[in-house]
Amino acid sequence: MAASAPRIFVSHLAGTAVFDPNGDEVGRVRDLVVMLRVGRRPPRLLGLVVELATRRHIFLPITRVTGIESGQVITTGVLNVRRFEQRPTERLILGEMLDRRVRLVESGEEVTVLDISVQRLPARRDWEADRVFVRKGKAGAFRRKGETLTVDWSAVDGFSLEEHGQGAESLLATFEQLRPADLANVLHHLSPKRRAEVAAALDDDRLADVLEELPEDDQIEILGALKEERAADVLEAMDPDDAADLLSELPEDDKERLLTLMQPDDAADVRRLMAYEERTAGGLMTTEPIVLRPDATVADALARVRQEDLSPALAAQVYVCRPPDETPTGKYLGAVHFQRLLRDPPYTLVGSILDDDLRPLRPEAELPVVAGFFAAYDMVSAPVVDESGSLLGAVTVDDVLDHMLPEDWRESEYHLQEGAGHGGG
Missing domain, CATH: 3.10.580.10 (CBS-domain)
Structure with a gap:
């Protein structure tokens, strides 16, 4: 979509048909998935929950949406039909945010959330939930009589959910702006239990980027703690050469099982790279240049x-x-x-x-x-x-x-002191 794309309220997307590039309907929108961020920054839109004709709910990443217009959603045509499973840091807009009672920051007045809008950021593929449509007045039978208004996301407070046990949401929000190498350094120094919790909460693309920067032992440990279908998704999101290096360290049975779960094209690229010795041009190369x-x-x-x-x-x-x-x-x-x-x-x-x-x-x-x-x-x-x-x-x-570089280069004084201080993406 263009940078001037209109603001879209999510209530208008509920039940919207989802089409592939050929115009064939593949399903309908049932919810939108966002990730809350630190402070009052607008949450990032991760993707859509789409219901297929078989009634299965799948996750459609927003990066695979090419257009939202005229009551329809157009995709790239590439769908992962594994069942959608909500992760700890994810929130469903329709299922968890609408009808929620929040407060206006300026006045402290309690209001009810009626709708939330999403908009694509200029010149980027990222989307944010940027505005909130609310109704003033007490909740209850007569709430429809209250005044309604639309405010910026930062103007309301109260969307953060209670954590049961030790989740990873706060930690991830704190380190959201870190480069993958610096977040990898953070994970490397966590306990195995905490490392697994944080890895489980990261989205596939972010976890793939971080895995590529971790030592081999950490990679194997984290991948082994994931469900096999999730592990296959993360391997697909990694650069083929890094995925091949990681898989080559696994037992033969585990390696074959994960390759079978991967999308055929991704698995074919990885298998091709695994045929070369690791410390050769063939073993080092990526199969996806321009x-x-x-x-x-x-x-x-x-x-x-x-x-x-x-x-x-x-x-x-x-x-x-x-x-x-x-x-x-x-x-x-x-x-x-x-x-x-x-x-x-x-x-x-x-x-x-x-x-x-x-x-x-x-x-x-x-x-x-x-x-x-x-x-x-x-x-x-x-x-x-x-x-x-x-x-x-x-x-x-x-x-x-x-x-x-030496195998322990990630433990070097430069990496720990210089790398960990840089934000950005």
Whole structure:
């Protein structure tokens, strides 16, 4: 949706049909899932609870929603049909927030929540629940006669729910702005019990990012504490190379069981990477670099580079190949660096501005050879190509460093003192 997308009140979404890109109805909206945040910051919208024709309720991440308009929800068409299970830090707007009694911050007056609006943040994929429609007056039979008004989320108090036992909500809210590496450092120093509680409360994408930054023993411990279907979801959200590294450390039976539970395409990428030795270009690479055909334009390339879920290293260059566009691709032709994309007109074909002088890495190239390539050519990402000339993936400098640093580098004085103080995402 565009940055100027209208505010949507959730009562209008209840029962709304959900369609795939082909126009086929896949289900109907039954609720919206948000995560409360520290202070009075608006909660983040995580996704929708969708009821399928089979009556099963599933979770549809908001990142897989391409449009909410004209009484319908349009998805990317990719659905995980596992049954929705609410997590400790999640709140259901329709099920838990509407009809709730809260207070106006300014006057202290008690009001009843009638509706809540959500809106997409400008130039981002994130959504927030930003406004609250309330009615003044006492709860009870005559409450419909009270004055109604719409206020900002920060103008009301009382949405925080009572915790039964020691939950993880407060801790997660406190560390919400930490980078994954810094949150991983926090988890590493928690007790195993507390670490499992926090991991269970994180959403799949956030937990996947954090797992990629944890030592191997912590990764195995956390993954083993999750239900198998949840573990498979988290592995799907991880970068394929990191998921392959983690799975390779598990017993054969556990590994196969998790791979079977994963989506077939994700599992195929991971299996392909597990065929290579860990400390080789094939074992280090990700199978999801930016791949374009030679007739794509600079404008097309910049649109791909702008995707916010890309790491800076992967966004540093695009790889130009003959079809097919998914790895392993057709013939690899060369790369175009981000700086070059900024210098050329938007209509320029990427096939005309290729850097094809550098020889790509072979999948069997060992770690010292890969590290030497990065050092010699000042690269942050490098293509991996097989004997037939197909692009298999790309190695990024962060993966090279992870395998060259001492195993206990996360315990270093720099990481503990410098890393833990930085927020941002």
